[in-house]
Structures are given as C-alpha cells and as structure tokens.
Amino acid sequence: MKDFFKKLPEQAVRVAVVFLVFVAVVFVIRQFIIPPEMKEPALQQASSMEREVAKEIQYAGAQICEQCHEKEPQIKKIGYHRNLSCESCHGAAQKHVENPTEVKPTSPKKRDYCAYCHKYNSSRPTGFPQINPDTHNPRKPCITCHNPHNPKPPTTPRSCAACHAQIERAKAASYHALIACSVCHTAPEKHKTSPRTVIPTKPDKREFCGKCHDKGSPRKGAPTVDMAAHGEKYVCWQCHYPHTLGGI
Amino acid sequence: MDRRDFLKHLGWVISSGGILGGLSADAWAKMLNKTYDTTKHYYGMGIDIDKCIGCGRCMQACKTENAVPAVPYYFRTWVERYVIKTDRTVSVNTLNSDEPGDVLVEKDVLRSFFVPKLCNQCDHPPCVQVCPVGATFKTDDGVILVDSKRCIGCRYCIQACPYGARYLNPETRVADKCTFCYHRLVKGLLPVCVEVCPKQARVFGDMKSIASPLGRFTRMNKIHVLKPSLNTDPKVYYANLDGEVN
Amino acid sequence: MEAAQNFMELSKQVVGFIYPNEIDIQWSILIVVYPYITGLVAGAFILASLVKVFNVKELQPTYRLAMLTALAFMLIAPLPLQLHLGRPERSYEMFMTPNLTSAMAMFGFVYLWYLMLVLLLEIYFEYRRDMIVWSSESTGPKKWALKLLSLFSTDISEKAVAFDKKTVKIITIIGIPSAFLLHGYVGFIFGSIKANPWWSSVMMPVVFLFSAIVSGIAMVMLLYMIIIPLRDGKIDMKCLDRVASFLFYAVIVDFSIEVLDFIHRLYESEESIKILSQLVETKLFMSLVVLQILLGMLLPLGIMVVIKVFRLQEEVRKLLYFVCGLLIQLGIFSTRWNVVIGGQLFSKSFRGLTTYKMELMGIEGFLVALALLIIPFVILSILIKLLPPWKKGELAGS
Numbered sequence: 026m027k028d029f030f031k032k033l034p035e036q037a038v039r040v041a042v043v044f045l046v047f048v049a050v051v052f053v054i055r056q057f058i059i060p061p062e063m064k065e066p067a068l069q070q071a072s073s074m075e076r077e078v079a080k081e082i083q084y085a086g087a088q089i090c091e092q093c094h095e096k097e098p099q100i101k102k103i104g105y106h107r108n109l110s111c112e113s114c115h116g117a118a119q120k121h122v123e124n125p126t127e128v129k130p131t132s133p134k135k136r137d138y139c140a141y142c143h144k145y146n147s148s149r150p151t152g153f154p155q156i157n158p159d160t161h162n163p164r165k166p167c168i169t170c171h172n173p174h175n176p177k178p179p180t181t182p183r184s185c186a187a188c189h190a191q192i193e194r195a196k197a198a199s200y201h202a203l204i205a206c207s208v209c210h211t212a213p214e215k216h217k218t219s220p221r222t223v224i225p226t227k228p229d230k231r232e233f234c235g236k237c238h239d240k241g242s243p244r245k246g247a248p249t250v251d252m253a254a255h256g257e258k259y260v261c262w263q264c265h266y267p268h269t270l271g272g273i
Numbered sequence: 274m275d276r277r278d279f280l281k282h283l284g285w286v287i288s289s290g291g292i293l294g295g296l297s298a299d300a301w302a303k304m305l306n307k308t309y310d311t312t313k314h315y316y317g318m319g320i321d322i323d324k325c326i327g328c329g330r331c332m333q334a335c336k337t338e339n340a341v342p343a344v345p346y347y348f349r350t351w352v353e354r355y356v357i358k359t360d361r362t363v364s365v366n367t368l369n370s371d372e373p374g375d376v377l378v379e380k381d382v383l384r385s386f387f388v389p390k391l392c393n394q395c396d397h398p399p400c401v402q403v404c405p406v407g408a409t410f411k412t413d414d415g416v417i418l419v420d421s422k423r424c425i426g427c428r429y430c431i432q433a434c435p436y437g438a439r440y441l442n443p444e445t446r447v448a449d450k451c452t453f454c455y456h457r458l459v460k461g462l463l464p465v466c467v468e469v470c471p472k473q474a475r476v477f478g479d480m481k482s483i484a485s486p487l488g489r490f491t492r493m494n495k496i497h498v499l500k501p502s503l504n505t506d507p508k509v510y511y512a513n514l515d516g517e518v519n
Numbered sequence: 520m521e522a523a524q525n526f527m528e529l530s531k532q533v534v535g536f537i538y539p540n541e542i543d544i545q546w547s548i549l550i551v552v553y554p555y556i557t558g559l560v561a562g563a564f565i566l567a568s569l570v571k572v573f574n575v576k577e578l579q580p581t582y583r584l585a586m587l588t589a590l591a592f593m594l595i596a597p598l599p600l601q602l603h604l605g606r607p608e609r610s611y612e613m614f615m616t617p618n619l620t621s622a623m624a625m626f627g628f629v630y631l632w633y634l635m636l637v638l639l640l641e642i643y644f645e646y647r648r649d650m651i652v653w654s655s656e657s658t659g660p661k662k663w664a665l666k667l668l669s670l671f672s673t674d675i676s677e678k679a680v681a682f683d684k685k686t687v688k689i690i691t692i693i694g695i696p697s698a699f700l701l702h703g704y705v706g707f708i709f710g711s712i713k714a715n716p717w718w719s720s721v722m723m724p725v726v727f728l729f730s731a732i733v734s735g736i737a738m739v740m741l742l743y744m745i746i747i748p749l750r751d752g753k754i755d756m757k758c759l760d761r762v763a764s765f766l767f768y769a770v771i772v773d774f775s776i777e778v779l780d781f782i783h784r785l786y787e788s789e790e791s792i793k794i795l796s797q798l799v800e801t802k803l804f805m806s807l808v809v810l811q812i813l814l815g816m817l818l819p820l821g822i823m824v825v826i827k828v829f830r831l832q833e834e835v836r837k838l839l840y841f842v843c844g845l846l847i848q849l850g851i852f853s854t855r856w857n858v859v860i861g862g863q864l865f866s867k868s869f870r871g872l873t874t875y876k877m878e879l880m881g882i883e884g885f886l887v888a889l890a891l892l893i894i895p896f897v898i899l900s901i902l903i904k905l906l907p908p909w910k911k912g913e914l915a916g917s
Contacts, residue, residue, distance in 0.1 A: 035672060082456065082457060142471060403623065428546060
C-alpha cells in the first residue's frame with residue numbers, strides 16, 4: 026500500500042486529497058449538521074399533511090345548518106330545491122357557525138343570483154327549468170313569486186317551453202314551428218308537477234309521420250314521400266330530427 | 274465568534290433539529306391514531322355529465338374555500354362547455370371566462386353539455402413522478418398533495434399533468450392544485466364543489482367504505498376517465514362522457 | 520390590477536380553447552437558454568475529445584480553447600435554472616431529498632460530477648505543467664492564482680508530464696459518456712413527459728445531444744476564428760477545415776434525426792397532429808421553418824457542401840465557415856426555443872394555442888437571458904488570460 030502511494034505522482038496525491046476533503050465535508054454536513062426534517066421525506070410529508078389539515082374551513086356543510094334552523098330544511102325537503110345545499114345560495118357559513126349572532130351568511134335576494142342556474146343556456150340538460158330573465162317578469166325579484174326554499178312556480182307552466190326551452194327554440198326555427206308539442210307528444214297534466222315519473226309519449230311508428238308525410242296524405246303543404254319505398258326499416262326520426270329543419 | 278461559541282451554536286442547532294423532528298412525528302402520530310387513519314380511506318369522485326347545468330357554483334365555492342388567487346384564470350376546478358354542431362365542428366370554452374358573446378344557433382347544434390374538471394388524483398400520478406424534490410406526494414388515502422413549504426417552483430409537475438389541473442400560485446410561487454379539500458375530508462366533510470352542486474352532478478365517495486355514494490354511480494353508469502391511454506389511472510370517474518371531451 | 524390586465528391581454532391572443540390554467544407559459548426564455556448553454560458545454564467537450572481519444576491531430580490547436588469554452592459555459596449553466604425557480608432559496612433540496620423518479624433531480628449530481636470530475640480535473644492535468652512554469656514567470660496575484668490552481672504542485676519532470684497526459688486521456692474517455700449524460704438528461708426531461716406530444720419522444724435525448732454537438736463545434740470554430748486574429752496569430756487552415764468537416768458530419772446526422780422525427784409524426788398522424796400542424800404553421804412558422812430549418816440547417820449544409828465540392832480559396836472558406844457558425848448558433852438556439860416554448864404554446868386539450876409574452880425586464884426577461892449568454896464570454900476571456908490556450912510559438916501558423 027505504501028509503495029503504491031509512493032509510486033503515485035505528487036499531483037495525483039494532491040488531487041486525491043482535495044477530493045477526499047470535499048467528500049468528508051459533505052458527509053459530515055449531511056449526516057450530522059443537517060437536521061432530520063430537512064432530509065427525511067417521511068417526516069416532511071407528515072408535516073405537510075398536518076399543515077394541510079390545519080387549513081381554515083369556510084363552508085360548514087348542510088348538516089350543521091339543520092341543528093339550529095329547523096323551519097327552512099322542513100320546507101326545503103319537499104320541494105324542487107331539496108337536493109340543494111344551504112350554502113349553495115347562502116355562501117360560506119362556517120364563520121356563522123362559530124359566531125352565530127355576529128356573523129350572518131349572505132342571502133341573495135336579487136334576480137342576479139337565481140340566474141346562475143335558471144337563466145336560459147342551451148347547453149343545460151333538457152327538462153331543467155329555465156327562463157329568459159329579460160322577459161320573465163323583468164325587474165321583479167324572483168323571491169316575490171318563488172319561495173327559494175320551495176320554489177314551486179305560482180302557476181303551473183302553460184307551455185312546454187318553461188322546461189324544454191332549448192327544444193322550443195330549435196322548433197321555432199324549424200318547419201314544425203306552428204305545430205304544437207301536443208300534436209306528437211301526449212303529456213299528462215301530472216308531468217308538469219312530477220316530470221321524471223310521469224313521462225309524455227313519443228310516436229313509435231312510421232305511420233304516425235306518414236299521416237302528413239306519406240304519399241296521398243290529405244295535409245296540404247307537407248312534403249310527401251312514398252313511405253313504402255323510403256327509409257328501409259328505420260323509424261323516421263332515426264334520420265330526421267323533427268325539431269329542426271328535417272336533417273340530422 | 275470563537276471556537277467555544279461556535280460549538281455551542283452548533284450544539285443548539287443539532288439538538289433543536291432533533292427535538293423538532295421528534296415533535297412533528299409525534300404530533301402527526303397523535304393526530305392520525307386518535308381521530309383519522311389515512312390507511313382506512315381511499316377517495317374518488319364521480320361526475321355525471323348529464324346532470325351538470327353549468328351554474329358555476331362549484332368553481333366559486335372552491336375559490337372561496339381554498340383561497341385560490343383571485344387573478345382571473347387560475348382554477349382548482351372549472352367547468353367546460355362543449356357545443357358540437359351538425360357540421361361536426363366542436364367549440365369549447367371555460368365557464369365564466371371572458372369570451373365574446375356566443376350566439377348559439379340552436380338548429381345547428383347536435384350536442385351540447387357541460388364538463389366539470391378538476392385534478393384527477395391519479396393513482397399513477399405523472400406529477401409525483403417528476404417532482405425533483407418530492408414536494409408533491411400521494412397520501413395513503415389517495416389524495417395528491419403539494420407541500421408548499423418544500424416546493425421549489427420549478428413547474429415540472431405543471432408540465433407533466435395531462436389535464437391542466439395544476440398552476441403556479443402567483444402569491445406563494447409554488448405549485449398548487451385541487452386537494453379534494455383534504456382539510457375537510459379528514460373531518461368527515463365533503464369537498465365544497467360536491468357540497469354546493471345543486472344537481473348532485475358531483476358525487477364523492479370513499480372506496481374503502483362499505484357503502485358510499487360511488488356505489489350506485491359506478492354500478493349504474495358506464496364509467497369513463499380522461500385520457501385513459503396515458504395510464505395515469507385517474508380517480509375522477511365520468512358518467513355519460515362524450516368522446517369529444519379530452 | 521396589473522396581473523389581471525396582463526391576463527386579459529394574453530387571453531385575447533388565445534386561439535381556440537385552452538385549459539384555464541394554461542394561460543401562462545411556465546418555462547420561459549431562461550429554460551431555452553439553459554439547454555443551449557449545456558449543449559455548448561457538451562459539444563465543445565466532444566470536439567476536445569476528438570483530439571485526445573480519437574487522436575485527430577489536426578484539431579490540436581482547438582483543444583485547450585474547447586476545454587476553456589466548456590468550463591466558461593459550465594460555470595454559468597445553473598444560473599438560468601436558479602433564476603427561473605419560484606423558490607430559488609430552496610434549490611438545495613435537490614441535494615437533500617432528490618426524488619429518484621425525477622429526471623430533473625439528477626441535475627445537481629450530474630452537474631457536479633461533470634464540473635468537478637471531468638472539466639476541472641481534465642483542465643488541471645492538461646495545464647498543470649504550464650501553470651507551474653507560468654507561475655514561476657509571473658508575479659503578484661497572478662502568480663498565486665496559478666499556484667493555487669496547480670494545487671501547489673512542483674514536479675515538472677517528464678515522468679510527471681507523461682502521467683498527466685495519460686490521465687487526461689482517461690478522463691476524456693470517462694468524459695464522453697458524462698457529456699452525453701449532461702445534455703442527454705435534459706432531452707430526457709422533455710422526452711419523458713407523456714402529457715405533451717410535442718416533447719414526448721424517444722428521439723428527444725438524441726436530438727438534443729446531436730444539436731448540442733453541432734452547436735458546440737460551431738461555437739469553438741467561431742471562437743477560434745475570432746480569437747486567433749485578435750492575438751495576431753495565423754489561423755491553422757488544416758485545423759479549421761477539419762473542424763468544419765466534423766461540423767458538417769454532425770449537422771448531417773442532426774438533420775437526419777430531425778427529419779426522421781418529422782416524417783414519423785406526419786406518417787403516424789396521431790391525435791395531436793392537427794394542433795401541432797396548426798402550431799407549426801402559425802405560431803412557430805418563423806422560428807421553426809425559417810430560422811431552425813432553412814437558415815439554421817439547410818443553408819449551412821448547403822454552404823458546406825459547396826465548400827467541399829468546389830475547392831474555394833482560403834479567404835472565401837474562412838468567411839463561409841464564419842457565416843455557417845453564426846447561422847448554426849441561431850439555428851440551434853431556435854431549436855431550443857421551438858422545443859421549450861413551442862411545447863407550451865398549444866393546449867393539452869389539443870384544441871387551442873396560447874401565446875408567450877416575453878418581458879424585457881424582470882427576472883425572466885429578455886435582458887437577463889441576454890446577460891446570461893454574454894457572461895460566459897467574459898469568463899472565457901478571463902480564463903484565456905490566465906490560462907492561454909496557445910503557446911507563443913503556436914500562433915505563428917502552420
């Protein structure tokens with residue numbers, strides 16, 4: 026060993042010494058000087074989770090509201106808004122829970138808040154009640170006629186457009202504009218109040234459309250086609266969407 | 274500073290470090306064992322596209338709860354609106370973003386719907402894989418967290434996320450993202466986006482519990498996840514997701 | 520407020536749909552500068568290794584210059600990274616708790632390895648004898664600086680010098696894969712991101728490496744052509760022609776790999792092809808088609824073919840080499856830009872494009888980037904003064 030070191034040129038020894046000193050310093054710093062929470066991932070993750078969990082809560086959760094407010098949840102339970110959380114409209118209420126007398130949650134009483142959900146937007150799923158805020162009782166606060174906790178409309182909607190506005194608007198620009206919904210769909214009166222359980226009918230045979238559109242139909246002005254030779258085995262609405270201009 | 278002072282100083286650094294290290298582990302053990310055991314939960318979210326009405330309450334509540342920077346475009350969760358026309362063109366925009374008036378001509382529309390999006394809390398998270406310092410990690414209960422005290426702000430995780438769920442918080446200058454409202458989960462509360470959704474389009478469940486809202490959701494619906502080909506194994510499950518969504 | 524206004528401006532320039540969090544480019548010009556710099560380091564070292572390992576004797580005049588160039592750029596390399604971090608004061612964590620699955624975590628270690636064990640060590644053994652001689656000839660601070668750099672060594676016997684030469688060769692042999700690692704891992708940082716189809720590619724480390732070699736060789740060639748006349752020397756044309764030859768081969772390989780990637784993308788035509796085509800045709804047209812391909816690759820290639828086919832005069836060759844060198848620097852910088860910035864200009868939804876507003880001032884602005892590109896040359900000039908690459912007789916010409 027000593028011979029090896031003797032044979033090694035002095036510059037190599039110098040380099041080796043510098044390198045070893047460097048390694049030793051790094052080792053000492055890493056092992057003895059750096060505290061564990063700076064180099065151990067498990068400790069760091071644990072402390073991070075602690076800090077995450079200690080973050081402030083702003084929304085209390087609907088179940089807590091019921092502990093003090095008995096009336097509104099009872100009203101809400103039977104209406105269309107039964108699945109709405111209180112804080113969906115009243116905003117973050119944790120501070121109110123911690124200090125009920127001095128901190129009050131917001132209470133949206135103007136028209137603009139209801140519009141977030143109920144203003145007409147054609148991408149909303151069909152059947153969702155929507156209105157045009159400009160024409161539906163303009164300037165009147167919504168809560169004048171609709172109790173927000175049980176927002177049953179003051180009168181049963183007369184037209185299908187109240188909930189099926191997107192279809193109505195499409196139809197209004199189509200060839201079937203002047204045909205009432207009831208011509209093709211029989212909607213029991215109960216559908217207006219129990220829309221998901223009582224469902225209107227839809228035509229199920231080609232002959233239904235054929236009443237107007239088959240060759241020899243008495244209906245003037247409707248385009249006709251020989252139903253026996255047209256459309257193979259499909260129902261008419263497979264290809265022709267009846268609410269638009271006869272295409273897809 | 275002479276040698277004695279230096280050694281004293283050093284001794285203080287080492288011992289306080291040791292105590293601090295011990296404290297954190299202790300405090301954490303206390304919290305874990307007594308009230309909440311991370312290994313007994315595994316969270317996931319279900320989103321039903323057919324139910325979302327695009328009201329944006331979830332976006333607004335999340336910003337309030339999690340102090341997401343008010344600067345307009347950062348979101349932990351957001352809702353996208355898809356309009357697919359009869360000529361098969363697709364136009365997409367984010368709810369409440371400042372876009373020029375979208376005049377929708379109903380007769381040209383084939384399909385149109387809203388898609389809520391958020392961090393998918395992937396089971397094979399690419400963001401955790403690429404973080405150089407291990408500041409983002411997956412907890413035992415399946416939530417991906419970011420340690421804001423350790424993140425160095427290199428933004429590699431933001432590049433690696435295929436879903437655009439992460440952003441750099443301009444105030445803290447570290448990476449940030451949806452945490453499934455982890456600070457609420459451990460207390461038995463729901464994430465706020467689920468809490469305020471008027472239509473229950475978002476459903477939250479603990480996959481390790483015997484009964485959870487995800488049960489019916491995953492049984493009755495055909496489930497899809499975003500970008501399955503990237504093998505990130507997301508834990509946000511979509512029902513009735515259209516193929517145009519990516 | 521200013522940030523909100525900034526976003527409003529940015530959003531007006533968005534084409535199509537982007538995820539809301541993508542409005543901001545995350546990696547700015549500093550992250551374009553970093554691979555450019557490490558590319559120069561790796562490329563200059565590869566040129567140097569041609570002399571020591573592959574015994575290309577004509578290149579000897581460029582050897583020391585290449586090593587000093589590599590060192591000068593290497594010293595600056597961590598700066599763009601530090602400046603771009605959201606929390607630069609925490610960068611030491613990469614040494615404390617590196618995440619072993621992250622390519623970026625290896626930066627600190629690869630950098631230290633390459634700087635210390637390859638560059639510094641090799642320069643030490645290459646210059647040791649000369650440093651001892653020079654220190655005995657100079658006075659004052661320069662004398663002590665040289666003594667310190669030579670680690671106070673004194674042996675300049677033939678045996679010691681022979682040992683030095685052998686050690687240099689061994690270090691260079693280790694250095695070649697180290698250089699590949701130094702720049703290749705940057706390519707892997709991009710190439711391993713499956714979320715980004717512009718980056719995600721097996722070829723990314725290879726493309727990065729070869730464009731690095733191209734830029735490094737071109738840079739040393741440029742520096743050689745600038746510095747020698749400044750020191751009233753004569754350019755060794757045999758050396759210059761040989762450097763240009765290697766540059767030519769490197770450009771051909773680099774170009775072939777990039778064309779292969781391009782053809783492969785178009786042919787496979789995966790989901791992202793639509794948005795990527797739109798990206799290249801609109802936002803990246805100038806920087807990719809014009810700067811990177813036409814001016815940065817095809818034009819220099821054409822010039823070098825012309826030089827090889829027609830035996831042009833020395834002065835004409837020198838001028839053309841110089842022009843090629845500059846065009847190639849422009850081209851490789853554009854390459855880095857197109858990869859880094861280009862990869863962030865399209866949305867991961869594949870439905871839209873955003874924009875990059877480079878600030879002038881600010882820590883990630885144009886001026887800082889420019890400064891980072893200029894400082895290595897300043898360092899190089901200091902290094903050349905302290906450790907001259909050529910002995911007095913060498914510059915008289917061949």
